[in-house]
Amino acid sequence: MLVRSHSTLSRLALQLIGVATILSSCNATNKASPELEVVSQTEQERPNFLIIVADDLGFSDLGITGSEIETPNLDELARKGLLLTNFYSGGTCSPTRAMLLTGVDHHRAGLGNMIEHIAPNQVDQPGYEGFLNDRVVTLPVMLRDAGYRTYAAGKWHLGMTDETSPAARGFEKSFMLLNGGASHFDQRGLNGRSDPARYRENGVVVDLPPDFGYSTDFYTRKMISYLEEERDSGKPFFAYLAYTAPHWPLQAPKADIVKYKGVYDKGWEAVQEERRSKLVAAKLLPATTVTHPIFTYSPDWSALTDDERRTEAKKMEIYAAMIDHLDQQIGKLINYLKESGQYENTMIVFMSDNGAEGAPLHKIPNFKKWMDSFDNSYDNIGAAGSYVYYEERWAQVSMTPFRLYKGMASDGGVHVPAIVNFGGLKTKRNTNTSVTSVMDITPTILELAGVPKHKGEYKGRTVHPIQGLSWASMLTGKTEKVRAKGDGIALELFNKKGYRSGKWKALHLHAPFGPDEWQLFDTSIDPGETKDLAKKHPDILANLVAKWQAYTEDNGVILGSTPPER
DSSP: OOOOOOOSSOHHHHHHHHHHHHHTTSOTTSTTOOOOOOOOOOGGGSOEEEEEEESSOOTTOSGGGTOSSOOHHHHHHHHTSEEETTEEOOSSHHHHHHHHTTSSOHHHHTOSSOGGGOOGGGTTOTTOSSSOOTTSOOHHHHHHHTTOEEEEEEEOOSOSSGGGSTGGGTOSEEEEEOSSOBOSSSSOBSSGGGOSOOEEETTEEEOOOTTOOOHHHHHHHHHHHHHHHTGGGSOOEEEEEEOOTTSSSOOOOHHHHHHTTTTTTTOHHHHHHHHHHHHHHTTSSOTTOOOOOOOOSSOOGGGSOHHHHHHHHHHHHHHHHHHHHHHHHHHHHHHHHHHTTOGGGEEEEEEESSSOOOOOGGGSTTHHHHHTTSOOOTTTTTSTTOOOOOHHHHHHHHTTTSSSOTTOSSHHHHBOOEEEEETTOOOSOSEEOOOEEGGGHHHHHHHHHTOOOOSSEETTEEOOOOOSOOOHHHHTTSOSOSSOTTOOEEEEETTEEEEEETTEEEEEOOTTSSOSSEEEEETTTOTTOOSOOTTTOHHHHHHHHHHHHHHHHHHTOOOOSSOOOO
């Protein structure tokens, strides 16, 4: 295989510098950025893009963000690239994916709520279709039309029909799970309603092949096969690798589970404090950080029996093994790109789709009955045929130091790890604290690809304009921040509300998760959202709440009449 020699600046680095030159007359917030013309360059010079999404992985679950879990490949991507320490996703999987692939707020794109939780007053309302609607244009469509090869493997969760499939949304080759999750060893679904799980290959409904093996391995093999089949086409690629790990059911190869035997016997609070200390020592958290107390429906660690502690510890061992194995497979993909000479010209974005999952699944009707149909004996959990999850206490360890977990507007639901790496380019700083959004990825990729950003019309069709902001000037070191002072990111899902602007965060959670009123936090000294400053700074809170209200009006937000108790 052809291996390109390393140079002082990679081809992609040179393109980034070119973009920076184009942007030199713009202000630091990108607000005045001119619409780019298609860059005059050969197809082979245009950058490749690889987006890797982990499912329900927590902020502190990577080695570089304080974890005891071994993730050397992702850690290396961050050290040689950029770790975004204030990156925000949606509260759950499908809303995040809608924003990621369109650059448009999920309330406009069709996932104002997850299809599984549409409230009666949201049914048949614009933006609440439960799938990517026709009022948005996807990133793979725009890149395909601009001459890119477009591939996807992993989880879709953005539509079940032919018209809403990955193939209909711009992916030329794909193998994707349509549901929100499934067994990692076979085609068993997440629950009785979604069993067996449904898959599509290149738009056609298929069953899993006999050589499926383990989900993380299969999706990696698929993506490598797609990249290799048309490597000599002369066209750049856009690849979307949306793993289903470490989403429940917790299952992993046995060798990886054994590796973490005994690591979590100390319990939730002890592991959480170790992670907080590592994050502070690495200067990824301020020394003033207080981890938010663990919210739980269950007894403390000390109140559990020996057998209960042994089982709870093993659940986290399995979860850790899933992340460890995920990192191994990402390493295989990176090695393929290097050996095939494509790494230097590929921008890689890694992220989690939301905070770690802590919902009390056993409280969902018929769910406990479904789990009990599996062999969840101690020796079998983690293997094929088992079905367990790790509950709210370990989820909050994964989200150290943040408050709560997936499904919340608190940072435990939406503040996730994100890494950007572009070949051999080494940035002056490998961390960035700028407040960034998953919606920013689409405009960033378009700009670096030299593809014009549409302004609300695409090929004669009226669509929602892209709302995210490009990171191009930030990635080249020309600016430190993406958003101007006073600008922010609004949050809403399941009637949980939030607005983050600079260091300030306004938050509204209903009981039992919060006081059912707006709170205010200074995240620069209190990222755990433990000290409510609403009474001390009422003017700041009022300003943020007003911006949140304006956001709901602009984006057609409809608060659900029956919010799920996540």
